[in-house]
Amino acid sequence: MGTMKIGYPCINWTIGCKGNRTFRLRNYSESRLIETVQNNVDCLLEILQFNAKHHILFFRITSDLVPFASHPVCTFDWQGHFRAQFKQIGDFIRTAAIRISVHPDQFILINTEDEEVVNRSIKELAYHAQILDSMALDETAKMQIHVGGVYGDKERSMRRFIARYEQLDQAIQRRLVIENDDQRYTLQDCLRVNMETGIPVLFDTFHHQLNSSGEEPVEALTLIAPTWRHNDGVPMVDYSSQNRADRKGKHAESIDVHHFHQFLEATKPFDFDIMLEIKDKEQSALKAVEAAARDERFVTAS
DNA sequence: AATGGTCAAGTCAGC
DNA sequence: GCTGACTTGACCATT
Numbered sequence: 279m280g281t282m283k284i285g286y287p288c289i290n291w292t293i294g295c296k297g298n299r300t301f302r303l304r305n306y307s308e309s310r311l312i313e314t315v316q317n318n319v320d321c322l323l324e325i326l327q328f329n330a331k332h333h334i335l336f337f338r339i340t341s342d343l344v345p346f347a348s349h350p351v352c353t354f355d356w357q358g359h360f361r362a363q364f365k366q367i368g369d370f371i372r373t374a375a376i377r378i379s380v381h382p383d384q385f386i387l388i389n390t391e392d393e394e395v396v397n398r399s400i401k402e403l404a405y406h407a408q409i410l411d412s413m414a415l416d417e418t419a420k421m422q423i424h425v426g427g428v429y430g431d432k433e434r435s436m437r438r439f440i441a442r443y444e445q446l447d448q449a450i451q452r453r454l455v456i457e458n459d460d461q462r463y464t465l466q467d468c469l470r471v472n473m474e475t476g477i478p479v480l481f482d483t484f485h486h487q488l489n490s491s492g493e494e495p496v497e498a499l500t501l502i503a504p505t506w507r508h509n510d511g512v513p514m515v516d517y518s519s520q521n522r523a524d525r526k527g528k529h530a531e532s533i534d535v536h537h538f539h540q541f542l543e544a545t546k547p548f549d550f551d552i553m554l555e556i557k558d559k560e561q562s563a564l565k566a567v568e569a570a571a572r573d574e575r576f577v578t579a580s
Numbered sequence: 581a582a583t584g585g586t587c588a589a590g591t592c593a594g595c
Numbered sequence: 596g597c598t599g600a601c602t603t604g605a606c607c608a609t610t
Contacts, residue, residue, distance in 0.1 A: 299605085383588095383589075428592085
């Protein structure tokens with residue numbers, strides 16, 4: 279049996295509940311927050327139980343789990359209040375051997391020249407780390423971000439990323455990984471940041487097609503695999519394909535099983551965990567798990 | 581009950 | 596300088 283796992287991000291359409299409920303800032307109240315977070319953690323556990331049952335062992339937890347957690351309006355001790363619930367979810371994750379990631383939003387930029395944006399971004403990263411810490415997850419649970427903006431000078435902007443990364447709190451640093459994006463920072467750019475910082479590089483196959491430094495998937499895996507140290511776990515890969523009916527860059531509605539098979543064949547012999555960034559979420563994950571059943575690299579291989 | 585404008589946060593291209 | 600795309604659903608005020 280192998281170690282590879284398949285997953286999907288944040289939302290499950292099959293089961294009834296939604297674990298990413300939020301509300302408007304102007305409606306903020308402590309009771310509203312408690313009510314929403316309670317719903318979200320309850321539902322998160324339900325989703326994880328569904329996933330484990332169906333051998334979907336990789337999952338991205340929504341950034342909306344605790345709405346406004348990093349905003350000044352929120353002074354509530356949500357970590358203390360929900361300690362037992364977070365621990366329970368963490369126990370389940372470990373028992374079921376599920377891999378977890380989070381993906382803070384596009385607003386999270388540590389390489390911007392605006393110090394206020396940097397400060398807000400660091401608070402948001404700290405919040406994501408607190409979620410994973412509250413679940414007592416090990417260092418294989420990662421927070422993925424992009425390198426950030428270019429600001430008219432990519433070289434200087436990369437240097438700014440590196441300098442700011444070095445100063446981050448250890449609680450953030452140990453979980454942070456960078457992902458090639460579809461417009462600005464390519465795989466090679468990310469690898470250069472890795473050389474200077476040691477930060478692992480998460481490979482996004484679809485972004486790589488749109489904003490490429492030219493490598494075939496297996497070459498890309500060859501390059502990123504060593505950036506993941508033993509404690510980081512196997513590399514994470516974001517997988518998607520183009521939505522045929524829609525504009526360039528739009529994620530597919532549903533997995534193209536044939537394309538997925540080819541991808542699996544083309545990436546041997548590397549081990550990594552695959553996040554399916556596909557609109558129909560768990561439906562595609564179920565198909566992918568089935569498609570991987572004959573690949574000995576997977577946990578679920580028969 | 582149905583509808584549709586709007587939502588914490590940033591960047592960048594195109595006017 | 597300003598607007599809209601990015602990407603997306605769902606919140607919630609209004610009807």
